[in-house]
Amino acid sequence: MIWLDSHCHLDSLAGDLSGFLERAAGAGVGTMITIGTDLPSSREAVRLASRHPNVYATVGIHPHDAVGFNEAVEAEISSLARQPKVVAIGEVGLDYYRDHTGPEAQQRAFGAQIELAKRLELPMVMHIREAFPQVIEQLNRAGPPETLIFHCFSGGAPEAEIAVGMGGYVSFAGNVSYKSAENLREAARVVPLDRLLVETDSPYLSPVPHRGKPNEPRNVADVGAALAAATGRSAQEIADATTTNAARAFGIDLL
Numbered sequence: 472m473i474w475l476d477s478h479c480h481l482d483s484l485a486g487d488l489s490g491f492l493e494r495a496a497g498a499g500v501g502t503m504i505t506i507g508t509d510l511p512s513s514r515e516a517v518r519l520a521s522r523h524p525n526v527y528a529t530v531g532i533h534p535h536d537a538v539g540f541n542e543a544v545e546a547e548i549s550s551l552a553r554q555p556k557v558v559a560i561g562e563v564g565l566d567y568y569r570d571h572t573g574p575e576a577q578q579r580a581f582g583a584q585i586e587l588a589k590r591l592e593l594p595m596v597m598h599i600r601e602a603f604p605q606v607i608e609q610l611n612r613a614g615p616p617e618t619l620i621f622h623c624f625s626g627g628a629p630e631a632e633i634a635v636g637m638g639g640y641v642s643f644a645g646n647v648s649y650k651s652a653e654n655l656r657e658a659a660r661v662v663p664l665d666r667l668l669v670e671t672d673s674p675y676l677s678p679v680p681h682r683g684k685p686n687e688p689r690n691v692a693d694v695g696a697a698l699a700a701a702t703g704r705s706a707q708e709i710a711d712a713t714t715t716n717a718a719r720a721f722g723i724d725l726l
Contacts, residue, residue: 472710473501475717475725476691477642478562478596478622478670481505481526482515484687485674491687492523498689501525501714502723506562506596508533510544513551520556527723529559529596535571537580545583552591558721560588561596562622565609568601578609585613594618594720603630610637618720623672624658631658635666640720642668645678645686648697656701664704668720669694669713 476495482505484491495503505520507513507530516528530551532540552560563584565577588595595616599606603626610619619639623646624631634641641662647655659667671678671694673686678693692706699709718725 472499472692472707473714474499474669474691474695474710475502475504475714476500476671476673476688477504477620477668477713477717477721478506478644479503479673479688480508480512480675481519482512483674485685488519491689495688498692499710500688500691502527502717502725503688504529504558504717504721507531507551508562509536510547513548517551517554517557521554527556527558527721528554529561530557531561531563531584531596532580533562533598534564534566534577534581535569537577538572540576540580540583545587548584549587549591552587552593557593558723559594559596559620560584560591560616561594561620562598563595564598565602565606566598566600567605574605578605581606581609582613585610585616588616589614592617594620596620596622598622600625607633607637620668620720623670623676624655626658627654628657628661631661635662640666640668640716642670643694643698644670644672645676645681645690645694645697647694647701648679649682659698659701664708664712665716667698667709667713668717669698669709
């Protein structure tokens with residue numbers, strides 16, 4: 472089986488990156504997308520993508536860092552987004568769970584990056600926590616980019632149906648394997664096969680049976696296995712579909 476980890480943070484992995492990449496390859500992970508959340512991580516994502524043939528990058532300002540978003544930051548993100556192997560704007564969005572940045576600053580940064588994704592004709596990877604209605608409202612008001620990725624989906628079936636109704640891809644992380652996450656498994660069952668993605672969000676959200684340990688891209692196969700169990704499909708079917716879907720969503724030519 473060949474997997475594509477649609478969302479990981481290679482710059483945050485503790486240890487020798489070559490080891491992580493080798494273990495991922497050994498687990499059938501053919502491609503990884505490393506995610507920018509601020510200017511330093513976006514620069515590093517671009518650098519890593521330039522050095523590794525199976526790594527791609529996104530660039531963007533996370534809602535936790537939105538307070539510092541200004542014209543200069545936007546200009547650099549725009550410049551980085553034009554670099555080879557940058558496949559999306561993100562991760563961006565709204566997070567009303569943690570009080571790192573006020574709603575007004577988050578909405579301003581999110582709105583500017585919606586427009587940037589549309590202007591550059593790039594997909595947009597969204598972080599949404601305790602703010603799903605507000606994200607949908609802002610997208611509808613602004614007009615969404617053509618391709619939306621609902622990263623680390625945390626809603627239930629009704630929210631998943633809204634995401635799919637907007638033409639979005641719904642990405643599941645390791646928490647879909649948690650005993651308490653029946654809402655995520657219910658959501659997965661209403662997402663059409665051609666709109667599913669898998670991710671690790673590593674080094675965060677390690678799936679069962681790796682809970683309590685730092686996550687890494689090779690574990691995307693365990694996320695896929697949990698998603699297969701939740702939807703009554705085979706792991707092979709999930710691997711084939713999610714890899715094809717991610718390549719289509721991000722415009723990646725698979726090696």
